[in-house]
Amino acid sequence: MKIKKILIVLVCLLTSLVPVKIMAQENNNRFDSWKTSAIITPEAKELKPAGNIDVAFNQFAVDDIVIDHYDIYIDGQKVNIVFADGKDILKTSIYLTKTDYYQLQVVAVTKDNHEFSSNIRKFQICKKGLNIDDKAVNTPVANMQESWYYNWSYTPSTNVTGSKEFVPMIWDENSLSWLESDQVANYTTILGFNEPDLTNQANLSVLQAASYQDLFTKTGLRIGSPATSYPTNEWYQEYGKTVNMDDIDFIPVHIYYDWAGEGMAQAFLEAIDTLYQLYHKPIWVSEFGVANSGLYGANSNYDEANKQISTYLKETIAGLEARDYVERYTWFNFDDDDVNGGKTALYDQQTGQLTDLGKLYKSLGNPNIEGIDLNDEYVEDAGYYIDLDKMISKADELIASSDYDQYINVETFENILNQAKAIDRNLGSSSQFIIDDLYKQLLEAYNGLEKQAVTPELPKEDKVTKQTELSSSSSVATGDTSNVLMLMLLMLISYSGFKLVNK
Known part of the structure; x- marks a missing residue:
């Protein structure tokens, strides 16, 4: 019984000496929590x-x-x-x-x-945005796949569906105190005065508007300049000469025409290009549309109105999307009963439901994500490839050195080195973990190498005998452990057989 137990122990020891291939373990990457x-x-x-x-x-x-x-x-x-x-x-x-x-x-x-x-x-x-005026402030507006909105105020609306970025505006002088409030910290961008060149809007002189620039600058927000009723009119040109335009991050633009027929979309885009060439600042088209009571008003009977407006919308948006310097845009939403632009409304201000033009606006200016999986993508890379390759090169240099034959315990080192050279670099999700482990094994084996001790010169007559003794002693001390264990196993098997025969 005692002999059987010893045999089992020896077999286990021999098995442990056989090199074991490192297998990929799914979801065992210790870097996954960060990744x-x-x-x-x-x-x-x-x-x-x-x-x-x-x-x-x-x-x-x-x-x-x-x-x-x-x-x-x-x-x-x-x-x-x-x-x-x-x-x-x-x-x-x-x-x-x-x-x-x-x-x-x-x-x-x-x-x-x-x-x-x-x-x-x-x-x-997405560049596309939405503007909401006072009449629609409490109306849930149907989603038009816009990414941002504003409402000519510094207070967000509660009726915007989804998670859209709100951009506050300092409409006129009466709103300036907000720039020194704690609310500023909640935002990254601010829109400047609304049409200061018009008496029924912000109604500010160039010098008045310019005198408030420091209040905007101190907020640390991205600053949009005042938006005039037309981008290159006299008021704005004078403003551009008065303020330091380096303090302006982008230029909001308003453009309205009274005709949406052939060639007008190109005229619109040329006006945008002209403004950019003057200041080389990013542009936000924060209001654009068409208005003409006889053609596009709510009571108009002009047969071509809807077709012209739709074509104008498609062509202008295509041009804005093609211009990298245009950061954002939003079509102006007239009330659907407005006498000047009712036919250009995107949604009903009472119900929030989209008009046909609103449905068209929703379909334009969107990212092309058809067939795209937008979930996070797991990256199967191996962070220790660089270290392992460096270690392999270092090991090869040692083997090629003139004194490598002086090392006495190289078997484990060479075995791990061969595994490192042969390892499949496409192991799956746990490749980093495996490369990491193999790198550490090779480093440990490299550092564990020992040179054979130098033997002192012996008298001639004793040299052969002593070297034989040293060789024998070295064999036992440094050890071919597997050979010793195999010899012990064979002796036990022979002894066991002898006992059985003599029973």
Whole structure:
């Protein structure tokens, strides 16, 4: 009975000496917690308004790995670098104006260029917005797939469906006190005075408007200049000479024509181009439309009205979408019973239901996401590839060195090195974990190598005998453990057989 137990122990020991291949273990990647939760904003699938996109992400905090900086990628292209500063949450911004969906990734980088990749976050950008006046402020407005809105006030509306960015406005002098309120901290952007060139609107001289510029600047928000009734009129040209335009981040524009026939969309776009050439500032078309009581008013009988307005809307939006310097736009929504522009209404201000033109507006200027999965995409990369490859090169250099034959315990080292060279780099979701483990094994084996002790010169007559003794002693001490165990196993088997024969 005692012999059987000894045999079992020896068999187990021999089995443990056989090299075992490292197998991929699904969901065993110790970096997954960061990879999946790294990006905070934008949120997955989120529709963001064009312009500056705020990015927030969690710091990489796994074991004792020290991160030097983070590379920010959009659609596979590096667009920004954020240096590690010890904060739990890091922030940056990227500038995007093309209506589309985007893929965001954060890559944590150590000082020796060791990289750890977050999952890919997909979000959308849209220029299209909505304006809501006093008559519709309490009416739930049907979704037009817009990404932002304003209401000529600094107080958000409660009737906007979905998560849309609200942009406050300082309509006239009476609103200026808001710029010094705590509410400013809730926003990133501010719209300036509304049509100060008109007596029935903000009604300000150029010098008056310019004198308030410091109040806007001190907020730290992105500042939109005053929006005049036409973008290149005398008032605005004088304003551009009076203020420091470096303090203006973008120019809001109002353009209305009384005719929507052939060629008018091109005239509209040329006016936008002219303004941009003057100041080279991003442009928001915060009001545009057509108004003519005889043609497009609520009581008009003009047969071509709806066709002309629809064509004008499609052509102007196509042009605005094609211009990278245009950050945002919103069609002006006349009341559906307005005598000048009732036929240009996007929605009924009493019910919030979309008109035919509103349905057309909803269909235009949207990201093309047909067939696109907007959920986060898991990235199967291996963060230790760089370190493992460096370790393999270091091991090969040692083997090629002239004194490698002096090392006495190289079997384990060479076995792990061969595994490292042969490992499949496409192992699946736990590849980082496997590369990590193999790298550490190879490093440990490398550091554990020992050179054979130098044997002192012996007298000639004793040299052969002593070397034989040393060789025998070395064999036992350093050990071919597997051979010794095999010999013991064979002796026990022979002894067991002897006992059985002599029973």
